[in-house]
Amino acid sequence: MGVTIKDVAREAKVSVASVSRALNGHGGVTAETLERIREVAARLRYIPHGAARSLITRRTHTIGALLPDLYGEFFSELIRGIDLAARTHGLQLLVSSSHDGAAEAATALRAMQGRVDGLLVMSPHADAAFLRQNLPAGLPTVLMNTLIDGNDYAALSVDNSGGARLMVEHLADAGYQRIAFIQGPASNRDVAERERAYHAVLTERAMVPIVLPGDFNEESGYRSGQALVAMSPRPDAVFAANDMMAIGCMAAIRDAGLRIPEDIAVAGFDDVPMARYVSPALTTVRVRIADLGREALEQLTAQIDDHEDNPAPRTHVRVSAELMVRASTAPPR
Amino acid sequence: MGVTIKDVAREAKVSVASVSRALNGHGGVTAETLERIREVAARLRYIPHGAARSLITRRTHTIGALLPDLYGEFFSELIRGIDLAARTHGLQLLVSSSHDGAAEAATALRAMQGRVDGLLVMSPHADAAFLRQNLPAGLPTVLMNTLIDGNDYAALSVDNSGGARLMVEHLADAGYQRIAFIQGPASNRDVAERERAYHAVLTERAMVPIVLPGDFNEESGYRSGQALVAMSPRPDAVFAANDMMAIGCMAAIRDAGLRIPEDIAVAGFDDVPMARYVSPALTTVRVRIADLGREALEQLTAQIDDHEDNPAPRTHVRVSAELMVRASTAPPR
DNA sequence: CTGAAAGCGCTTACAG
DNA sequence: CTGAAAGCGCTTACAG
DSSP states (O other): OOOOHHHHHHHHHHOOOHHHHHHTOOOOOHHHHHHHHHHHHHHHHOOOOOHHHHHHHHSSOOOOOOOOOOOOOOHHHHHHHHHHHHHHHTOOOEEOOOOOOOOHHHHHHHHTTTTSSSEEEOOOOOHHHHHHHHHHTOOOOEEESOSSSSSSSSSEEEOHHHHHHHHHHHHHTTTOOOOOEEOOTOOHHHHHHHHHHHHHHHHHHHHHOOEEEOOOOOHHHHHHHHHHHHHSSOEEEEEEHHHHHHHHHHHHHHHTTTTTTTEEEOOOOOOOGGGGGGOOOOOOOEEOOOHHHHHHHHHHHHTTOOOOOOOOOOOEEEEEEEEOOOGGGOOOO | OOOOOHHHHHHHOOOHHHHHHHHOOOOSSOOOHHHHHHHHHHHHTTTHHHHHHHHHHHHOSEEEOOOOOOOOHHHHHHOOOOOOOHHHHOOOOEEEEEOOOHHHHHHHHHTTTOOOOOEEOOOOOOOOOHHHSSSSOOOEEEESSOSSSSSSSSSEOOOOOHHHHHHHHHHHHHHHEEEEEEEEOOTTTHHHHHHHHHHHHHTTOOOOOOOEEOOOOOOHHHHHHHHHHHOOOSSEEEEEEHHHHOOOHHHHHTTOOOOTTTTOOOEEEEEOOOGGGGSSOOOOOEHHHHHHHHHHHHHHHHHOOOOTTTTOOOEEEEEOEEEEGGGGGGOOO
16 A cells, blocks of 8 residues: 555665665665665655554654543643653654543553553553553653552652642631631542641641532532531631632622622632632642643653663652632731 | 563463464464463563554554644643544544644654554645645545645634624624724634634625734733724724633723723634633634544544545535624623 | 665464 | 464664
């Protein structure tokens, strides 16, 4: 079907070896044959077959990314960081996403074998056994927001704990007395870390926790906001596990005829673009997701370029979070 | 390095052919040998080498996507649509993005050869010559928002023209008399289509066009908003080529002490999530970007599954746009 | 400088 | 049911 190196060799009246050398710029060809081969290759529109080439060179110039999703704010930023770094290294990206179960994720991971030089893994299904079973031994790998016991893999993750702590301390320092927390999806590890930090700070300050349910969606924030305003005594501040719930919560507070932050201060987590546009602007925690992606890819390329005798360290790096104080948590009167 | 089919064969005391047949479920193996081979494969943690397999099967179960970018609202949605459809077909995604020039895009495209079963192409660098030069002949391809003369390729694109026309007609029908337009980046084809439709409707209605510069960023919308409020006679409505500029423009109008829509109505294009949250909520044009991606992938798989004697038609489909009327363009008193 | 040959890891007719 | 062999399209020592 397609034109192969053999076609070029025949047409240029040389061996396939010479075509390969010429086109790859390895030298060892006279300027004359080089020119002829180039001309024939262009005329025939020869494009080398990637799979065949990487089968013999053991290089694919591709990195695989196993992700739970490909869209939404978070992944958009994550992919941006990965892509930025991949581009500077001349790497392509093989992505695989949306695995409903461990079996699907395993299939996806296995399909990457022989097609990537390294792997970026972010998966709720990934644990030590899963990776041992489905990851080719020796394939450079970096985990993103995916915690595994031991030091077998390099890992990067968001400092949820530090970020949430900053937020709760900010609210307490501002003078708020009854600080509520809106949870995210139960199985979400990021949320668990945020909630743990919330409890830790409240305990340190001898304050009483008030926890409301949520699922990361705006609607759940609205519902918890309704519950919040009906409480007695009413909380005077609420920290939602993400921005969208915080925004939903703000709507509920306003619909109840209360003011933000005078009656109830509201804070979120993520710093989505919208956070600056809601009114009042939302105080939140910013995580440089793109940095996480970029840094993960840099660590991965370091592993790929490793020599056996000088392995890159398998470290666990925390990407720090930053407090973005805005009008929604101005100190109470 | 890794364990290959040979290792499994040796360990299971069979030929590699039998290992292949057993593991691929092709039958022709006794239950006993099947079991033994499976056991050995699992014990050795054998994972087939993708490149080797696709070299012989001529199938990669991967589709390539050449995109100008991977992040931001638009691509997030586009990728979502592609990913959704790819998943139902069991396909992986090889993405390549951010090509600063035609040469870089060409390299990326060529690198896909032999590694994908089909190609989704969205590139400002793609014209007929570019594709002929860098696309393996016969490789199934669908163009997205990338217009080429002729019917060599299937193509899908956003109906910018129809969407912009709906908007300008909406403003005129609402009673606005002096409708301004804020442009996007000069080289952007989507913008050109939107602007052309703006001019067409104004001509039909015997209205005078008022065109202000912009570059898709919020700041440029703000600047054009400042220019707008200083005009005399002042336009009573403005249609920005995208939502972010519309939002910037709203800020400028408000900062000038004017009201929206009483003094100046504002409309955008894209329907970004934020559009519903600004105050007043922004009237805009919604394009189902995810549908574009999904539909493009469906067309591509149809081509891939084609038989030579029954080729899928190379059509050019327009993804329709929808008017989202909100408070920012309520009719003038 | 050039070519014949081996080999990357797999699958698939073809015999037995 | 099973294996030997050919071949997918390339690259790279090895000779000449």
